[in-house]
Amino acid sequence: xxxxxxxxxxxxxxxxxxxxxxxxxxxxxxxxxxxxxxxxxxxxxxxxxxxxxxxxxxxxxxxxxxxxxxxxxxxxxxxxxxxxxxxxxxxxxxxxxxxxxxxxxxxxxxxxxx
Amino acid sequence: xxxxxxxxxxxxxxxxxxxxxxxxxxxxxxxxxxxxxxxxxxxxxxxxxxxxxxxxxxxxxxxxxxxxxxxxxxxxxxxxxxxxxxxxxxxxxxxxxxxxxxxxxxxxxxxxxx
Numbered sequence: 001x002x003x004x005x006x007x008x009x010x011x012x013x014x015x016x017x018x019x020x021x022x023x024x025x026x027x028x029x030x031x032x033x034x035x036x037x038x039x040x041x042x043x044x045x046x047x048x049x050x051x052x053x054x055x056x057x058x059x060x061x062x063x064x065x066x067x068x069x070x071x072x073x074x075x076x077x078x079x080x081x082x083x084x085x086x087x088x089x090x091x092x093x094x095x096x097x098x099x100x101x102x103x104x105x106x107x108x109x110x111x112x113x114x
Numbered sequence: 115x116x117x118x119x120x121x122x123x124x125x126x127x128x129x130x131x132x133x134x135x136x137x138x139x140x141x142x143x144x145x146x147x148x149x150x151x152x153x154x155x156x157x158x159x160x161x162x163x164x165x166x167x168x169x170x171x172x173x174x175x176x177x178x179x180x181x182x183x184x185x186x187x188x189x190x191x192x193x194x195x196x197x198x199x200x201x202x203x204x205x206x207x208x209x210x211x212x213x214x215x216x217x218x219x220x221x222x223x224x225x226x227x228x
Contacts, residue, residue, distance in 0.1 A: 031214075033215060033216075035216075035218075040203070040221075041203055041205075041220055041221035041223070042218075042220065042221075043205070043218035045215045045216070045217070048214065048215055055214065056214065056215060089157065091159060093216075102149075102161055102164055103149075103161075103216055104161070105151075105158070105159040105161075107157070107158050108157055108158065108159075110157075
């Protein structure tokens with residue numbers, strides 16, 4: 001598609017439950033990025049993929065967070081055993097040749113952990 | 115490591131006033147890109163501009179203009195004749211050429227009062 005699609009738009013989970021977020025990058029874009037916006041302004045990079053390969057995972061809290069980008073499927077970000085501090089908006093972005101080109105952002109998924 | 119300072123946390127202006135949003139960044143890279151994004155109250159991220167570190171020409175796009183000064187590591191953004199629809203949080207974001215991800219600044223919240 002012509003836009004980055006993220007589903008669901010909103011997700012509510014009880015503490016300890018699993019959360020799974022999806023991202024469909026723009027067709028033809030080979031890079032996918034996940035960012036977490038916890039407070040209204042603060043962004044944190046989580047992970048990036050080049051096609052289905054992890055490119056940079058330096059921002060990922062590995063104990064509970066995992067992500068995949070498989071061929072012919074939306075990319076996913078999964079949080080096992082969510083905590084209150086995971087409440088945030090999660091943005092996915094895609095670009096053609098890494099961040100040297102413009103990253104196109106999806107509308108975000110708002111995760112609320114109660 | 116990349117670091118971004120947006121010294122103005124919040125700015126309020128009256129409609130039709132000009133306003134400049136400051137951005138100072140730190141980087142050890144000789145080649146890099148700089149971005150500005152807008153995040154309106156609806157929450158989506160809107161790409162405004164990408165600037166190559168080799169190109170120090172100022173850029174104008176309608177009511178928007180950008181002043182890039184490599185010598186002072188600043189990339190300031192001016193809105194001329196502000197409008198209420200300009201009310202949003204604006205993020206300055208250098209790209210990490212080493213790690214190919216966007217590093218977001220803390221953002222400046224702009225309120226344009228009718």
